[in-house]
Amino acid sequence: MGFMQVLRRRWKDAASLVCVGLDPEPARFPAKFRDDPDAVFHFCREIVDATAQSVCCFKPQIAHFAALGAEDALARLIAHVHDAHPGIPVILDAKRGDIGSTARHYAAEAFDRYRADAVTANPYLGADSLQPFLERADKGVVILCRTSNPGAADLQDLMVSGNGGSGRPLYQHLAETVAREWNGNGNCALVVGATWPEQLREVRAIVGDMPLLVPGVGAQGGDVEAVVRNAKSADGTGLVVSSSRAVLYASGGDDFAAAAAAAAEGLREAINRAR
Numbered sequence: 001m002g003f004m005q006v007l008r009r010r011w012k013d014a015a016s017l018v019c020v021g022l023d024p025e026p027a028r029f030p031a032k033f034r035d036d037p038d039a040v041f042h043f044c045r046e047i048v049d050a051t052a053q054s055v056c057c058f059k060p061q062i063a064h065f066a067a068l069g070a071e072d073a074l075a076r077l078i079a080h081v082h083d084a085h086p087g088i089p090v091i092l093d094a095k096r097g098d099i100g101s102t103a104r105h106y107a108a109e110a111f112d113r114y115r116a117d118a119v120t121a122n123p124y125l126g127a128d129s130l131q132p133f134l135e136r137a138d139k140g141v142v143i144l145c146r147t148s149n150p151g152a153a154d155l156q157d158l159m160v161s162g163n164g165g166s167g168r169p170l171y172q173h174l175a176e177t178v179a180r181e182w183n184g185n186g187n188c189a190l191v192v193g194a195t196w197p198e199q200l201r202e203v204r205a206i207v208g209d210m211p212l213l214v215p216g217v218g219a220q221g222g223d224v225e226a227v228v229r230n231a232k233s234a235d236g237t238g239l240v241v242s243s244s245r246a247v248l249y250a251s252g253g254d255d256f257a258a259a260a261a262a263a264a265e266g267l268r269e270a271i272n273r274a275r
């Protein structure tokens, strides 16, 4: 089964649209990890095991591992998810994008080296730059559309006319381009931030039931109820609502794993109340 099938099955079986983001910051780890040379792996593994029952996905963010020289921990962590929690897909948040000859290596990095089920990608270089990802039909390609950060509007809201079309913001043009032209293998999803509920509603209207990865609840303050109300698909799914810091660092004490489990489950319940 490919990423999309696994994701849809997990939405149903776990009754969950929650994604836990894995963004290790050793300075925020509980004291018991202080002298552990493999702290990044051990901390993240405990988070994964504690929250697995509440999630539809895990989303490790590659810079948090690479900056620490912990790429090996990332590879072992993804292998652990596959081995211990089969049926929960892993989205590698790497936001890759480059000319085709280099993008091929980024695709191999995400899917073959790290064994991710999906990867986030930056569409700025155009269709050919995403081809090495899109042609991996069993893998998900999660394309930045309207990001959660305050500066998202700087470029993503610029008015464009497309191919003779009337003017509209770039992120809407991108959403339509992905839905109509790039999703031939049915393996595309879009990133739209929880901090922009109105834009979520507009993107959903353009892309039908295409999955949306929605970061920005929790630490960034996005409104869960507005996200679900505006962006769920016709069958009440369609969303991968991602929270990292609010789950990972729910407690800095010895109860960190139990606190993370409660935070993930609380998010699952809040989403389900709204759909």
Ligand SMILES: O=c1ccn([C@@H]2O[C@H](COP(=O)(O)O)[C@@H](O)[C@H]2O)c(=O)[nH]1
Pocket: 021, 023, 061, 093, 146, 147, 148, 149, 191, 192, 193, 215, 216, 217, 218, 219, 220, 242, 243, 244, 245, 246
């Ligand atoms: O538009 C985007 C795209 C990606 N992210 C990533 O998601 C998490 C958010 O972390 P929180 O702690 O839940 O705020 C982080 O890895 C970002 O790189 C995003 O926030 N917005």
